[in-house]
Amino acid sequence: MKRILASVTDGKGFDIGLVLLPLAFLFVMSGLPLVYNVVMSFQEVDMFSLGTFARPFVGFKNYVDLFAQPETRPILVNTALFVSASIAGQFLIGFGLALFFWMNFPGASWMRGLFLVSWVMPGLVVGAVWNWILSGDFGVLNFFLREIGVIEGNIFWRSDPHYSLWAVIIANIWLGTSFNMILLSVGLSGIPKDLFEAAELDGANALQRFFTITLPMMRSTIGAIIALGLIFTLQQFDLFAGITSGGPNNSSNVTQYWAWDLSFRQYDFAKGATISVIMIVFVMLASIVYVRSTRHEVRG
Amino acid sequence: MSDTFRNRLMFAVALVLAAIYLFPLYWMYTTALKTGSAMFATPPKFLPSDPQWNIYADVWQSRNMGRYLWNSLVIAFGAVSLIAVLGVGCAYVLARYRNVWVEIGLFLILMLQVLPASLMVTPIFVGFSQFGLLDTPRFAVILAIAAKSMPFFVVLVRATFMSVPMELEEAALVDGNSRIGAFFNIVLPLARNGILVSAILIFMQAFGEFVYSKSMIQAVELQPASVGLNSFMGPNTNEWNNIMAYATIYVTPILAAFVLLQRRIVSGLTSGALK
Numbered sequence: 001m002k003r004i005l006a007s008v009t010d011g012k013g014f015d016i017g018l019v020l021l022p023l024a025f026l027f028v029m030s031g032l033p034l035v036y037n038v039v040m041s042f043q044e045v046d047m048f049s050l051g052t053f054a055r056p057f058v059g060f061k062n063y064v065d066l067f068a069q070p071e072t073r074p075i076l077v078n079t080a081l082f083v084s085a086s087i088a089g090q091f092l093i094g095f096g097l098a099l100f101f102w103m104n105f106p107g108a109s110w111m112r113g114l115f116l117v118s119w120v121m122p123g124l125v126v127g128a129v130w131n132w133i134l135s136g137d138f139g140v141l142n143f144f145l146r147e148i149g150v151i152e153g154n155i156f157w158r159s160d161p162h163y164s165l166w167a168v169i170i171a172n173i174w175l176g177t178s179f180n181m182i183l184l185s186v187g188l189s190g191i192p193k194d195l196f197e198a199a200e201l202d203g204a205n206a207l208q209r210f211f212t213i214t215l216p217m218m219r220s221t222i223g224a225i226i227a228l229g230l231i232f233t234l235q236q237f238d239l240f241a242g243i244t245s246g247g248p249n250n251s252s253n254v255t256q257y258w259a260w261d262l263s264f265r266q267y268d269f270a271k272g273a274t275i276s277v278i279m280i281v282f283v284m285l286a287s288i289v290y291v292r293s294t295r296h297e298v299r300g
Numbered sequence: 301m302s303d304t305f306r307n308r309l310m311f312a313v314a315l316v317l318a319a320i321y322l323f324p325l326y327w328m329y330t331t332a333l334k335t336g337s338a339m340f341a342t343p344p345k346f347l348p349s350d351p352q353w354n355i356y357a358d359v360w361q362s363r364n365m366g367r368y369l370w371n372s373l374v375i376a377f378g379a380v381s382l383i384a385v386l387g388v389g390c391a392y393v394l395a396r397y398r399n400v401w402v403e404i405g406l407f408l409i410l411m412l413q414v415l416p417a418s419l420m421v422t423p424i425f426v427g428f429s430q431f432g433l434l435d436t437p438r439f440a441v442i443l444a445i446a447a448k449s450m451p452f453f454v455v456l457v458r459a460t461f462m463s464v465p466m467e468l469e470e471a472a473l474v475d476g477n478s479r480i481g482a483f484f485n486i487v488l489p490l491a492r493n494g495i496l497v498s499a500i501l502i503f504m505q506a507f508g509e510f511v512y513s514k515s516m517i518q519a520v521e522l523q524p525a526s527v528g529l530n531s532f533m534g535p536n537t538n539e540w541n542n543i544m545a546y547a548t549i550y551v552t553p554i555l556a557a558f559v560l561l562q563r564r565i566v567s568g569l570t571s572g573a574l575k
Binding site for chain 1: 306311314315317318321322327328386387392396405408411412415419421423425426443444448479507511514515525526529535544547550554559562563569
């Protein structure tokens with residue numbers, strides 16, 4: 001007993017204790033729910049069997065039913081569109097801004113940091129603000145678009161099925177751009193300056209320098225950022241709750257909102273769990289890419 | 301001469317870019333101050349001609365914001381304390397050693413960091429209800445947030461511990477400190493700033509958390525401000541000035557804290573997520 005106590009205060013036991021306690025917590029709070037999720041996706045779960053573990057197993061019935069539903073395919077397409085459009089927008093605008101702030105001038109780093117306010121705001125507040133900006137008759141975005149002459153009549157961003165998903169995408173691009181920019185700035189500042197000086201002496205112009213030095217040197221950073229973008233866009237829930245609630249008629253619904261909607265609006269917990277399992281597998285794959293592209297840090 | 305001109309030009313362009321990017325924020329602040337009719341004017345007014353300063357007190361009263369914000373604070377403080385108590389030690393050990401076990405632990409933590417809350421909430425809700433945790437819904441939300449955010453905290457704080465020179469700790473051990481003594485007297489004070497910044501980041505996230513609170517807290521008296529904002533925004537609402545006033549009261553403290561601590565937060569964030 002005394003030996004154990006001594007080890008905990010002054011030996012290996014100290015480290016093991018420090019690391020085992022949080023890992024046990026994470027195992028109970030994240031690991032077990034993950035397993036439970038998979039189990040539920042093979043069970044029949046309704047309001048009455050919610051309180052018991054002994055539920056009938058139904059094999060792959062939930063999966064088969066899910067893919068037989070008419071809304072499944074459009075929602076999967078929406079998710080793919082939401083993810084790719086959001087990542088493309090965030091990355092391109094973020095890269096442009098990062099390149100701009102990379103041309104050093106007094107106050108650059110402070111101004112750059114200011115952009116990150118979009119990232120620390122509660123997601124629901126961002127949703128509320130954009131909900132108002134995107135409003136059909138009185139929205140300020142429609143006003144700007146009319147003034148520039150892009151549109152003639154008002155676009156009903158939130159209630160027109162053709163635009164509702166884009167309403168959320170616009171808000172999400174705004175939300176994620178700053179984070180992309182900050183991480184890209186870190187990557188840019190890691191490129192040795194003498195490479196550019198050498199290229200300039202050799203007569204390479206700005207465009208050539210960008211494609212032969214900047215982009216190749218940024219490859220692992222870009223990989224990590226795209227993977228992180230995929231992870232973050234698949235986590236995006238608050239904007240859907242704040243702007244369209246997945247509507248009208250599922251036209252702006254995506255899997256991560258649908259899973260919640262099935263469980264907590266329609267009380268179909270088995271279906272909710274089934275979608276969750278499928279999407280978590282996707283997220284896990286993305287995170288393996290992310291971990292691999294940051295492995296220099298992990299491996300030391 | 302041309303150099304200062306270039307710098308000024310660049311700064312002006314940066315200002316314009318920031319103004320465009322931060323316009324939604326400005327629009328939130330101005331809309332809150334508009335009267336009901338000025339809000340729906342076409343073309344929209346970009347400066348409120350007749351600012352309604354008492355709207356904040358009105359919304360605070362009518363929406364019972366004190367209670368909502370108190371619940372947000374309880375949840376955020378609870379989650380941050382739990383995460384800090386458990387996560388700091390974990391980050392320390394993961395920073396101090398390099399072997400296969402540490403790599404496995406890091407990999408697991410990075411994988412847990414990416415699980416979307418809206419997908420994890422189904423099994424967590426069902427499991428928690430079976431163990432009776434939903435009788436104390438705020439505590440249940442604290443547990444769920446802690447599990448979600450702790451991996452991120454560990455990654456950030458580990459980067460801080462990596463920058464504390466190990467020689468200092470070894471010197472303390474030679475001087476007769478125990479491991480616990482060296483940890484609390486030497487390592488922890490040196491890493492204090494990094495831990496604090498990471499804790500503030502986690503606090504901001506937990507303060508705005510929505511999915512878990514919306515799903516697990518049924519009683520209105522226990523709901524945080526994010527859920528309160530959500531129930532304020534009905535499908536056909538036209539109280540946008542009130543909603544924006546609510547949003548203003550909700551985010552202004554966060555924004556103020558962010559602007560004050562900006563430099564530290566940005567560097568803490570980037571050191572953990574990349575490099």
